[in-house]
Amino acid sequence: MIERVAIVGTGLLGTSVGLALRAAGFKGSIIGWNRSAEGAQIAFKSGAIDSIASDPISAAREADVTILSVPVYATLDLMAQVTMHIGGDHLVTDVGSTKLQITKAGTQYFNQVGCAAFLPGHPMAGKERGGAELGDANLFRGAAWLFTDAPGAVRTQRGGELVLSWREWVVAMGSKVIDLDAARHDELVAWVSHLPQFVATALSSVLAERVGDAPELKDVGGRALREMTRLGASPFSMWRDIAHTNTDAIAAALEALEQRLAHIRENLRTPELRDEFEKANRFRRE
Missing domain, CATH: 1.10.3660.10 (6-phosphogluconate dehydrogenase C-terminal like domain)
Known part of the structure; x- marks a missing residue:
């Protein structure tokens, strides 16, 4: 069961995830962080997040599930940082638009004995412009949400439970889950x-x-x-x-x-x- 979610990157997708979770009935806490303080404030005022973290690491530490909602290279950088501060009772996922490098990094930094679980994801949803002010609770409704999990990923029992629970919340947000090979x-x-x-x-x-x-x-x-x-x-x-x-x-x-x-x-x-x-x-x- 997921009780605490961290959204790292409260742009269009990150803010929309927070709003969609609330619309789907998520009752737990949602903490957010954004490189731009203004973007985090907009997400907070819209109700997408309950509080604003001082940095992405502290956000991840407080959460059961951390969603990396930043560009691909920033996602790869954060994966390398976050893995050193959380353990096997956490799940990290992402919304990156390319998956091969991210999925390989997930095997390197996560899904190992004693490490947090990682579930590479990509919602096929968005708008031509970004920003927290365009956050939409219905953005993912009817959209495919792709997962490119590495075969045979090593996870703790808690990590596996969080993976299943997050996939269920993705469906609750209105998306159709599709599993694909990363390449x-x-x-x-x-x-x-x-x-x-x-x-x-x-x-x-x-x-x-x-x-x-x-x-x-x-x-x-x-x-x-x-x-x-x-x-x-x-x-x-x-x-x-x-x-x-x-x-x-x-x-x-x-x-x-x-x-x-x-x-x-x-x-x-x-x-x-x-x-x-x-x-x-x-x-x-x-």
Whole structure:
């Protein structure tokens, strides 16, 4: 049973976790910490957390479950720090967007005799902008929450109980739990999450260069422009770590798209163009 939760990083996802836990009926205490004091205060005032820790280590020490809700490299750094201050009666989990390095670090720093348990996780939910002020109790409802647990992880009985309990709370928050191999996770999200982001970034960037100063741009572009460039508002601070930790998979997806775009460009006046639309239509129907 989980009675105390620590949320390290009260941005969009961290604040949303706190709000979603409360909405799901969690009655225990939730302590939070954020690099920006303002972000922690916003999370506190919204009711996502009950108190603010002075640092991430003290937050983890007070909790049964610690949720690392920070960019990937910061998660890896915190894993190395936190493991030295908690024991086998704790669980650490995360919400990082790439999982191979984090899952390997989990085996190195946790899931050993005398160490805390670690459960690598990734909720497939978010918004194009971050920040505690955008926290949403319904953010995870209907979303997949992916776990990439290492096979044969060594855990105390208490650690194993906390893993099962946290998975149950994830379901209570409205998510569908899916277990994946870490390498398969990174390959898959490169296609379904990372590729759309970089396409939106590239499209927004080229539009800014070519027609960004046109006064009638927003009116002419309409809904199609808004939908296709929505992710262009996403912060580099988060996507830098994703690009650095999933480079090969993202590059492969981008190369495949480049080839498909070249094929379309070369067939704007041939029946091949119809075939591309038919493939796209089938994908959307399915």
